[in-house]
Each structure stands twice: as C-alpha cells, then as structure tokens.
Amino acid sequence: MSDNGARKAFTICAPHCGNFPCSFAVEANGEGIASFRANPAMRIKPCIKGFQIPDRYNHSDRLLYPLKRVGEKGSGPGGANRFERTSWDEALDLVARGLEAAKAKGGNESVMMYHYASQHTMPGGRDGNPATIMRLLNMWGGAIQPYLRGSLCWKAFLGGSADVFGHWQIRNRPNADCDWIVIWGNNPVETGYRGLMQSLQEAKRGGTRFIAVDPMRTRSVNRFADRHVPIRPSTDTALALAVLRHMLAEGAADEDFLRKRTNAPFLVNEEDGAFLTAPDGTPLAWDEAAGEARPFGACERPALYGSFQAGGKACRTAFDHLRAAAEPWTPARAAKECGVSEEDVRAIAGAVRKGKVVVYYGAYQRTVHGEQAVRALHILNLVTGGFGGVLRHGGASDSFQLPRATDAGLADVVASRWGVPNLVQRTVPVGQIAEAILNPGAHGGPIHAALVMWGNPVGQAGDAHKTERALRALDFCAVSDIFMTPTAKCADVVLPASTWLERCAITEGLETGATFFHLIPEIAPRHVVMFSSGAMPQRGESLDDFEIVCRLAEKMGYGDHFPWKSSREWVEELVAAARQDERFPWFRDLTMEKLEAEGMVILDIPEPENSWDLQTPQGRARLYFEGKKTPVPTYIPPDEVAQKGGRKPLQLITPKTYFRASSTFNNAEKLLRGDWNVATLNPADAGARGISAGDRIRIYNGFGETAYRAKVSEDIRPGVVHIPAGGLPEQGAANHLTGDALSEYENAAQNSYSVEVEKAG
Template sequence: MTNKNNDDACSGISRRHFVKATSALAAVPFVGVKFVNAVNTTRSAANAEALPERIIPTCSTFDCGGKCDIRAHVQQGVVTRITTQPDADLDPEMPIMRACVRGRGYRKFVYHPDRLKYPMKRVGKRGEGKFERISWDEATTLIADNLKRTAQQYGPASRYVHVGTAVSGGAFSGDTMVRRLLNLTGGYLQSYHSVSMGNTAAATPYTYGTPASGNTLDTLSDTPLVILWGHNPTETIFGHTNHYFQQMKQNGTRFIVVDPRYSDTASSLADQWIPLRPSTDNALMDAMMFVIVSENLHDKDFIEKYTLGFDESSMPEGIPANESLVAYLMGTKDGVKKTPEWAEVITHVPAQTIRQLARDYATTKPAALIQGWGPQRHNCGERTARGSTLLATITGNVGKKGGWAGGYGGIGNRKFTTGPEMPDNPIKEKISVMNWVQAADDASKVTPEDGLTDAQELKSNIRMLFSLAGNYLANQNPDIHQAIKVLEDESKIEFIVASDLYLTPSAKYADLLLPETSFMERWNIGETWGTANYLILSEKLIEPEFERRSDYDWLREVAAKLGIEKEFSLGRDEKQWIAQIWENTRKAMPDEHLPTFDELQVTRRHLFKGKPHIAFADNISDPQNNPFPTPSGKIEIFSQRLYQMDHPEIPALSHYVPAHEGPEDKLAEKYPLQLITWKGKNRANSTQYANPWLQEVQTQKLWINPLDAQKRSIAQGDSVRIHNDRGVSQVTAEVTQRIMPGVVAMQAGAWWQPDANGVDHGGCANVLSSARITALAKGNSHQTMLVEVAKA
C-alpha cells in the first residue's frame, strides 16, 4: 500500500472539479437535502473502473469515543465514497468497529461548499459575520504582532486558549500546538475542568480517593442486572459501549434505564424504564438506600471491612452524633425518614417502583449501576455522582467482577499516546473553563472562591483569545447572551483568532478567521475511549483545496515571525510529529509491542487485547497492602473533608438537596417546565451540524409530553417558543410520551440562529441555560434550567 496521493492530471476529474460538481448539488447547511454522487454522474462506469482506487482504513479525530473504522475510497486525490469494516476484517476478540451514521457521512462534511476557503479579517462589528479575504502572510503577521503586543502591554497571562473539542480525539492538534507556541513566548492563562464529566471527576475522590473508578466492559459479560442511570450510549455512541451491552442483552442481562426521557438506549435495551424529574436523582438514591438498610439488604461484612461513616459506630473521631448515613436515612437528626413515599413527592417515581428498584439492585449479585455524564451536568451533579458511589458501596458492588463502583470512569477510558513535547508554562494560575467570561469582562471577579487556583488574583483580563476547532464561545457556552455581551465589546478581548471548517456561530465573533483542514487533509493518530482499546492511523488522504491550511502549518509561520520557528517545530513537519509521537509512545509502552511507524502505515491500527480491569479490585482483595487513597484508607461514605468545607450544596453524605432551578425552586411557579438536552446520534456536540445528510437523520425539535402540550394548546408540529429570563428559542414541537410530564427536551449542539430580536430559531438550548458554577468542581451546570413553552 502506497502512502502517496496520486494527483495525475489526466484522470478526467480533478479535486477542484469534484468540489464544484458537488457544490452545485448541495444545500445550505441548515436544510437537509439528499446529495447525488457527482463522480458517478459525470463519467461512465467503464471510465470509473479504469481509474485507480485506494481503499484506506482511517478514522476521524473529532471528540468522539468510537474512532470507528471507516474506509475512504480515494481516486485521483478525491474521496469518492466511504465504506466501513468488512466482515472479513472482524476480530472476534475485539468490539465491532464499524462506522456509525456520523462516520458514514464524513464525505458530505468535508466536501460541503460552505466550508471556509481563505483566511479572512473581520470588517463589520463582532458577531455580524462580515469578513474580507486577506493573504496568509497578512494573517500570520497579525497573529504574531498581537501576541507580542498583548504580552508586552498586559503580560502573557492575558492570552487564553479556549476549549476546542473537534480535534481532541487525536494525538496531535492545533489547540495543543498553539499552547506549545505560547509556552515558548512567555506562557498563557491556563484552564481546568472538563465540560463533559468534570463534576464527576471532582466528586468521586471524596469517596474512593481517586476519580479512576471505571471497569472495562468485558468484566460485565455475566452481570445479571445493569442499571443505566442517565446513560445513553445508543445515541451518544460512547466508545464501543453499545457493542458490549447488546451482547449482554442477548445473553440475558436485565437492563433498567433511569432517565426522564425514553431514549433510544431505553428503546433498544431496557426491560424497565424509570423516568424521574431532573436534579432529583439523590432523592431517589436516598430512598433506595433507606429500603436497602431498613430491609436489612445491605452488605454488612463489606461495609464493616472497607468503609467509614455508614453508622454511628464507624464515624471519624470528633464528628458530632447523628451525622452517619444511617442516621440521615432514618431521620434521626432532621426528623424526616427518607422513605420511598418521601422520595415519590420529589422525584415523581412511584414509591412501589422505588422499593422494587432498591430490592432488585441489592439482592442481585453482582449488579452494576452505571451513571452517564448527563446527570452530573446539573448544579447538583457532584452530589448525584457521589450518590452512585454510596449505593455501590453499601451493596458490596465495588471491586467485584460484574459490579460497578459508580462515579467517574464510565468505560475505563485511558490515554495511550504521549502527545507532542510540551514546554512548561511559566504562568501557573488557572481558571475553570466556566470562568472565562468573567476573566474577559473583569478579572477581579475571578477569585479562589469562584474557581481561580494557584493565585489570589488574576494579573490581567483576557485580551487575546484562540478558538481552534471549537464552537464553545457563542454556541456551547452556557448562557450565550451573557457571553456575547463580552465578546461584542471590543474593549474587552482585543483580538480573537478562530480556526474552523465552517462559519460557526462562534466563528462569527472572530477578528481573524482561518480555514482549517479536515481530518482527511492532515496526519494524526486516533484513540478510542474505552474497552475497545486500539490506536488507528488517521492518514492525510487528500490535499487541502483553496487556501486551507492545518493549524500547525500556519503556526510554524507565526513562530518564524516571532523568531522561534526552530524551537517550536523542532524541524518536523506534521507527519514527522506524528511519527515522533508514535515512537515516544512505543518507548513508553514496551510491553504492548507497538509496530514501528513504517509498519503502522501498512497495518493501519494497533489493538490492545489487555486484561480485563476491575476498579479497586486490589483494594478489596488485599486492603492491608492496598488501602484506598483516602485520608482514612477506606471507602468514605462520610467524607470528613467535605464536612469541614461546611458547604450546604456538597454535604458530607452527598444526600438530596433541592437544586437551583430544580422543581422545588420558587422560580418554577413562573417557569414550570424543566428543560434537558441529550447528545444525538447525528453529531458530536455541534460538530457536523452543517452536514445535510445528518440533518436528515434527526431534526431539531422540542419534545413535550401530551399532558403538558394539551395545557398549552400545542399540537404535533406546531412552532413553539421555549423561554425563560435568559432567552428564547423557537422550534417545532414533538408531542410524545417519550418525555415525562413536567420535562421538555431538545438535542444538544444545534447552531444558534438568532433573528433581529435575538430569538433563536436553531433550537440552541444554550440561550436558555445558566452559567452558574457547581460548588465543588467550579464546573458547568447547564442542564439545570427552568422554562415555559408557548405556542408561537
């Protein structure tokens, strides 16, 4: 197999002609239209057969855990179609790696006529989306000049790199390399926290001492009961989770899905669906624990040997009476027993169902309660995440084959590749990703209480910002209207660089807009997230059209203008960086016997058929030599560290506390419906929103229960306005029993499309979501939002 792209001009079809032909048939990105294969309609079958074709296994490097095996059919430098892993290539010891609907639609995304083509400079007001074409030399000069100016005028801590997830699935990316460049020129303001699962990662160590609580899914093959709590792998395509779950289903595993929405996961797996009101998860967990303890179904031996804080006899010294789990459940201190009847009022889950769920979980040995990342994206998410660890602990399902410890680590994800070498950042202070708006507006507003670490104050506002392969600024950011007020004020952030494939809502706020390459137009290594452990080469398949350049390519030019090109590039082009990362990974993993990079270009991927992993198995099998990394060395049902924080939103037992904008909030009188979002099968966050094929897969609608629709005289297909004090979004109503009463839902990641009055017509829930940060992780809580819905 050769790695050279064949650009023979006598082929009869050039890349540019292919793009033009496809463009003539394409629609704007907001309308779903079927495409016709331009190649097959512009030449005869005989001529097509005469052209050489390479079928190249590859993968995307988007923020998607599957890294599915896609086969790109390349003729004369054009990807003519995409297929996927054939039956003959299946490995019985590995999950099936076939492409999902997103993977099969990549060609329409790469060859879309609306892709950015040239570097451009803003000419209108920020946010208007008005730009003029400039040269690359002018673009890189602007970046270099502004890097020097802001560092000299405000200090290097005035420079910030925003979240960019569209390239985070690979070992090499522009957002990583711009950080390398900044570190070589004085540093930049760093951020922490994962928008995806940062609240869980912060809360889990208060039970186990570490966030690493996930098993590999091959340890669940004989598990008789799995509870999927807000976990929706069928639609999110979360690694290869669904592959294992479908096998388990066929083998007789019983699945219970706890979710306000009857998701596709519930449809395909669930023997029972239990809907509950969003943000009331801990009330359901508390009542389950009440049943388990009061009916003597808890694992006494396990609790006595491995835990702290279950009852009064196992509490740390110096803690007042009635702070244990049993005392809380039985109402010894507050006079309220946490019975199923108590929880039914809060959760709207019938008491009888709560008892059945608790008994099933406690008496089925082993059982796995696996929580998704959606429930922890509420402002009570840290409590919810830790609540699952308490349930797993009192039933003895921690460290056991077929069990699950709860908390963070959903699918045993692991990072394999070393990534590029990174110089130290001289700037040590960090902000949460939730603090960037305040840091740009008024840096004095960001304090240690709000999320600042390693400093008491910020030295400067954010003055220069990079957004590379990210649509967070004005689309995924909670409370978009709050963010755009700061973005539109040019006295705040003085220079914004955006690099992307499309003019996204966030890209409209750039001062300099750069046309990035797709994964088909650059080199990388893709990594899966989960038990399907493998690395796969993402080869440069085609040459970029027009004046598109990879981020690394133009960053080298910026580095040259700053006089540090040699230090920045180390003399490597993009492919040489990938080769070096691979070689460093080989050295770091000698036991895995990785092939050489030359061999990888032939084999295309490397599989890790490692041993099954059970979190905390060593701690349970030999606690004397492997104590838990907590202060007590035990599983801490009661966390003395949280107790000493004395914060009402993060209690030491992680029990139910009514959430801000939850169903018990007084605001519910004005906005009685809880809005939640879900990750759909047709895009990764907002990536591929512009793909017309994938818009046909799932249209943007508001799910509303018939009871709520009837109260508001809303019928199927009506245009409705979803609104609260933060914003308004107008979409079509989907009246369905698949969402419980009192709750409405929209798919996450739709592009924000405001009209002249600021009303969104794209179905972007982030005009309605809150920028409130969580108490412990200083993280996002954008799933907690109260709204009202009216017929438009």
C-alpha cells in the first residue's frame, strides 16, 4: 500500500511493436487508477503507447460480456454480423460444438487456430500458447497454426539475413568505428524507440554523420540525416547494386576478409550455377599461385575474380557473379530508376566504405521482392569487412544452446513442461488465410472453423475485404478480444478478454527492444523478467485468455489437464520450474516476492559472444546463393507486381508508426488527436487532383478504398502516398488497399501496391 492508502502494483505493456516489453507502476483506489507511471527500474522509458493502458482499461468500447451471432451472417451494419449477449456457459458450449462439428466434417486439418502476436505475455498471450490454447487443441488432435508459416512483419528480413549469415542476430562494425551510418528504409525515432534510437544518438554526439534513404522526410531523417536520399519505393535493390558497383570500382572491397570469411572465392559452374566441388564435397577455388582449381582449403591464394576452365567446365568465382550483377547499375542508371541523384549513389558508397548500413526489418522488406533488398544491403556491409560474426547466447551450456541471444529461457521452460506435439502437419501462410479458406485447393484442402486470439487478421493482413468474406464463409468462427475489432465483427461467438491491468502475467525480454538488440552493443542491454500482478479488477464479465482456455478445456473434456484456478497459480508454478531448470542458472534467484515487489527483475546472463560458426551450407557468410532462382541480388522492377484492376499512378507506402502497434491501439483516443493518422501527398500530386491540406480524400484501387484527411507536404517525394499501417475502417485502413501477395519467404508485401487519390465528394 502507498502512503495514501492506494494499492501498489505493476503491470506490463507487451504488444507486437519491436520495443516491448515495458513495465509500469500502478496505484489504484478501488476501481480507479490513482497513478500510472513507468517502472523507475526501467533503464530506457516506455513509448507513448504504453501510457494508454489505463484508457484501454476504461474504454467505452470495451467488450464486457460474451456475445453470440443472431440472424444471417453479414446482416448487421456495414455487412458485419449482428450479436446478442449470452452467458459464458453458452458461449463456450457454442465454441466447443463448433470446433467438434468442423472436426467431424473435415478432421483436425480443417480447424485453424489463428493468432498473431498482440500480447507477448504468459500465460494469457501468444508467448504462453504452448501451455494454453495449443496445449488444449493439440490434446484434441491438433489444428492448423498459420503463425508458424510466413509473417505479416519481418520474415523477409529474417530469411534474407539467414541466407547471408545463417541468422539475423549479427554484429556489424561498431558505431564508434563508423564515420558514417546509413539508415536505410527505417524510422528508428518511431519504431526503434527503446535502444536503437539512443544508440544512434550517441553515435551522432560522437561525430558520426548520417545518410537516410527513405521516400519520406521522417522524424528520423529530421533528427539524424546529414543527407536525405528520397528513393522511389521498391527500388532499393537497384540502388544497393549501384552503390556496390561504385564501391568495387573505388577499391573498397576487403579482399582478405572476403577470402577468409565468405564464399566469394568459390567456383561456380557456368552451365548450372552450382558450385564446383571436390569428390568429398569441398568447394573448389582457383589457386592463383598454382594456376589451377583446388579444394578451397588447399589454396595458397584463392582468386576472387576471373573466368576459368576446371575439369573441362567453364566457371568463374562467386564474387565475379556478384560483380557482374552490379556492373550494369551505373550511377546514371540508378538515378533514373530510383529517383535519386548520381551524387547520392557516390555519397552512399563513400559512407558505407567508412561506416555501415543499419539493416533490420525495414519497409523495403515488406514488398514482393523484399528479400532481394535485404540480401543486397547486408552484402554492402559484408564486402567492406564490416561483419563481425553472429551472436551466440553467452550463458547457454555446451549441451543446450538457446536459438537467440535475446532469449532468457522462460519460453523454453513453458514448452518443455506443458507443450504437446501438434499432430496436424498442414500449414497455411499467415498472410493468406483468406485464400486458404476461399480456395480450398490453394493450401491443402477446406477449412471449416477458426478460433482467433491475440490477432486481428482483418485489420492486419492484406486485402481486408477478402479476409472478411473468408471468415464469414467458415462454418464457425470464434474470436477472443478486448474490443469489437473488424475480425470480431465476422465471428459467430465473441469472447471478451481482459487487459494487462486486470491479469496476472509474466514475460521475458530486455532493457531495450529485443528486435534490435544485435545493433546496439554499446548499450549492452541486460535480460529481464517483467511481471503483472493484476492491478485492477476485471471489468464486466471479461476474462483473462488463460481462464478462457481453462474453461473451454472443461467443455472439451480436458479439464483435468488444466487444473489451475488462476493465472497467478500458473505463474507461480512456472517460476518454481524455472528455478529448478539446470539449463538456466540465472533463474535460481527469481522469486514471486521479487516480482511482486519490483515488477521487473534483471537476470545475470553473461554477454553474448560473437561467433564465426555460421549456420550456412559451408559455414561462411554468403554473397552467392547456390540453388536460388537469382543466386545474386537482382533488381525486379515494382511495375511487375500484379495489381488488381491495373496499376494506378501513385505508389502506396504503409510504414509502421510510433502511435500504434499493427492494429493494437487503433482506438487510443488521445493518440488519435495528433496529426499522424493522415494521408501524406506531395504538393505536385495534390495540386494535379485539386486537393488541399485538410481535405477529406478517397484513396482507392482494385482491392478497395478508404478515406483520410490529406496532409500536403514536400516531405514526401512525388508519386507516393503515405498512410500509417493498421487502422480501423472509420479512421482509414491501409489494408483496404493492399492484396495478399507474399514474398519469397511468405512475408506480407504491404508496400507493393499502387493507388489513385481524389477529393471526397
């Protein structure tokens, strides 16, 4: 209790924003919140989104009671379903019966458990699903889990990075050693708020200069850039190849590094594009000293350039293939294609030679050919010798290695203690669930029922209208959420979930955002565990997701496997199990008392180690990708991307924003008062259409239409329209304008579409 008699507790904010998790101290009087502030123990404070949690708790649009559909599907306002209040007992009976009916009709392979990552907490949240909903469904026989295939966010970055390095958590040249840093297609002031922004600010204070490559003059451009390169969207690979060409012409390649650490010297068969190998499978290289092809390890000085004859086969080095790919991209050609100046190309090349490109989940990878850009940008750093290895977890034992340096191990304890194998082997890309439902032949057969938790596919995935049609086409759909989202409006049963303030939960993370941990070694963020005790009473009849699953387990005949009476009881069992797990000695001193008293506990995990044991085919960084259709980075013009109803004159970009996380915080009223939820156009494009600042405008293409207030600004290049990702139909929704095309690694391609704009009537 505080001095004024208020209850003191802690809560968590952990949406899918890249900066999670954050801890907050709460003081409550009865059902009111007397104080809500950042946990003083947080080294880097939360962003503005977390401070909206009290308003989410008290929001007038909260779902407070279970609902069931009445009448025909789509018979409500705007084509939504109509609902009436029901009891939890009836609602969960309907869910159990709906799932059983689908199983009887098409087997477990026709039941889909859709979740994304709107809550990174345990047990109620995506991170706890092996112990909750997937444990239940897998005991029942399994279900399709689309989250495990593809991504709506960053799979192109993950896949492209793994192609080059075998992993995405890598080390590049330290900031202190960089005269220049290139921020390419990223806006860390808004999306790297906890860690990356501070790291870059420290570099700037130390004298490092910056180039920002972005179609728009963002907050990051304004804060950091000494030079802004306003690239035409989706031409990043072309610009990267032009930069590479200029670097090679200027002698910027670190040839000793390329020989030592990459596959650059390997000989490639000109006939089939495969590496030439010795009988034992060792790649061959051309030994300049011996004048012949030899197994790479036996070469005195492997050649990096040149065409040769080896064993009667025409071949040349992998590096020569890369150089040939870059050769056509003169500064003049890149300037014309990318909408930049020739001097921009030369400036970036000079900057990378004396610094690095910051490569993480940028806007360029949310395109149909995003992996090409990811690989090309990584190669710019690689060619100069700026790669310092991949990160390996500093505290893992020889017998057990955590897959990511950012992991602490709680999720592994959960999976090993409560996880049950999923017998359903069928997979569906998370970005094409609508296609899978509406076209049963597309991804392995019919889908009859779906359960949705921790996600909003209508508000997150491409082609919102197609997703609405698909969900209403199911025999049965149940949705658990805090609000009546566009997805919930398509359900047969809606289950009201509680907020973080109302639930006991635990999560693991870092003092910074985990997704850019590898980019900020100078900050050296420590691993943490954060805890929410459930500071506020549950509103109405809303329930923690965990309790929903436990009650559903009773209905489905698996109640004995979910014996907990509360989330707190489960968290206590998890903490006790973690303390006894010999794989994770840093949990030995973790106690419920510490979590309750501090809200955030720092773990004593050793610093991660840089490793050259790369998980690539030859254990080396790659700049030639054997077996791929395009084995070196290749530019594919955005005009070649299919556009429903034909290509429109303006390119749409839908970046992530500081003010919402995917579709979470869509209805945060205080945030919506700001001047950010607008459509930004260049004055030339606005003037040609008779549009003035503040006008209500209609944005449309073959996928649909949406309305925004216009912002007219020189900050955006001509030919481009910027609207923020996410959104509700009544506010403007980006994914009413995007299709469901996927990239090579099945990443959603939200920045690959074109639109037209007109003044609303």
